Amino acid sequence: MRQAKLFFIWTYALLGMMARRRCLLLTFLIGASLLGLMMKWGLLCSSWQPQLHIQKVCQDVASGVSIGNLCPALCQHGLVSSISCHNFYMGKEAVFSAIWDSSSVVFKSPRKTLIETDDLTQWLNNNSKEVPSEDEFSQMIRTNIKIKFNMTIDDLDAKKLSYFKFKNSIYWRRTEMANIWSLLQDNEYLAMTLYEKYDVFPKLVGSCGSMFAVQHLKSISGFWHLITLYDSKEEWRNRIKIALKIMELLNTLEKLPPDALHICDVKMSHFGITDDMKRAKYLDLDSVHPKSVVNKITGDGSACKQHSDCDFFDCRSFCNLVSSRCEFGVVNNNMQVVCEKIFLGWVSPGRLVVPGLLLGSHTPLALVSLLESCANPAAEPGAPRAAAPPQLAKRLYSILLQLSLPD
Known part of the structure; x- marks a missing residue:
């Protein structure tokens, strides 16, 4: 009887050990597979x-x-x-x-x-x-x-x-x-x-x-450590200077032949600044296209159920809800997206997730209000689908220029 009891105890212990080993092996295989996929997709890399x-x-x-x-x-x-x-x-x-x-x-x-x-x-x-x-x-x-x-x-x-x-x-x-x-x-x-x-x-x-x-250019994402409620006046002015250079870049992109260039995948890491802080450049050009080409992409006649089905990254359009087809060109512009995702920050419904380049303890309320109008010109719910008007961009540039001056 005692031998039988010991046998069952040993058997359960062995089964438990095998189960733990299988669990560890499965965890290892899943982790290795995820790591391999992330490296394959370019999310991670190795030296x-x-x-x-x-x-x-x-x-x-x-x-x-x-x-x-x-x-x-x-x-x-x-x-x-x-x-x-x-x-x-x-x-x-x-x-x-x-x-x-x-x-x-x-x-x-x-x-x-x-x-x-x-x-x-x-x-x-x-x-x-x-x-x-x-x-x-x-x-x-x-x-x-x-x-x-x-x-x-x-x-x-x-x-x-x-x-x-x-x-x-x-x-x-x-x-x-x-x-x-x-x-x-x-x-x-x-x-x-x-x-x-x-x-x-x-x-x-x-x-x-x-x-x-x-x-190689220094990405402006390196200035994220400055985005804090406790930044100094000097750090705040550095961010304003970068914002001004980004606006000058957007103004140039708007005037390039044959028509305006759209940067359709806008991220902080996609903007670079020269060492002398005199010029901003766009670093990732895989999704940069003239407006006429973006219009063809967003209005290619493909099937859609909602407006976002017709978007090309941050270049947004509308779905024809009658025909259920993407039939329209791009409706927002670079200035709107930059105000939304770079200057103001990433926003989820009702709350701020990541503060942008121009938000901090030194940001005046007038600037916040202007940035909100720039990021969402039509004050619509969901993803904004309107272009920031040129006069608004001029006002924003003028305010930033004034704020960049020493006290």
Whole structure:
């Protein structure tokens, strides 16, 4: 009898131990799966990921598939150092910062897209296939820009875009064409190239294959530690100066050809400021498009049940509740979204969640009222769907300019 009792006790103990082990194993597997998915989606990254990406690019360089002015520094001379990856970049294959030529740069590589099946990529591995002529390649670039940015460029500009800026051997022309075409499929690279002279985006410093590098700018999210009820007057003025530079950037974006550029994914981390605090630039260009292109995205005729079904990130539109189709263009503007999400803060129904750049102990009530009008011009419930009027933006700029002056 005693032996039977001991047997049952031992059996239950064993089963309990096995259950705990299975629970621990299941927890480990779930955690590992979530970690893997977060890394795959770009929510998290590890220091070894940039090294693997560089290794892959350098293999392509060695096999003659990739060229560029950054290739020697990456693959031959070891001139790229202090490599660190970036979290929360879901639109890119890889994003990491590094030091190159004594400058801080950010390397980016677009996700693989349908260009892998494009003729221009196929002939790279098929020597018997003819390469597009220079005129054909220029026309392909012009067509690509017309589709993506609704912009018409002349033959001379298309020719300039069809070559890398650094000198290259004529024997590498087919590879150069393939690399350039791959880069021009990326919205970010294309926007930086097309709007380079306006100095509204980070400067493009070079490329290697489908990887490109841009100047590194300090994100304004680094000023979040200043957003406190106990900040000093000096910190408050710094935030006002940043807000003024952001408004100047938005004013420039509004006047760019062929029509206003919309920044449709607005986050604090997507704005950068130069070291001298004289200029703000927009850092993440995957969702930056001219208004005419955004109108096509939000009014593409797709099925909808509510207005938010027709939104493109922060570029908002309306659903035709009679036809249940997205038939309208973008109805808000950059100023409205920036007031809502950057200056005022993230707001849930009835309460403030995260204070914005211009909220703090020194914020005058008149400014709060103006920011609320800017963030929600029509005073409507839910997500605002109206553009901040130009006269309101002028008033806001004028008040901020006055507040930036020393007492």
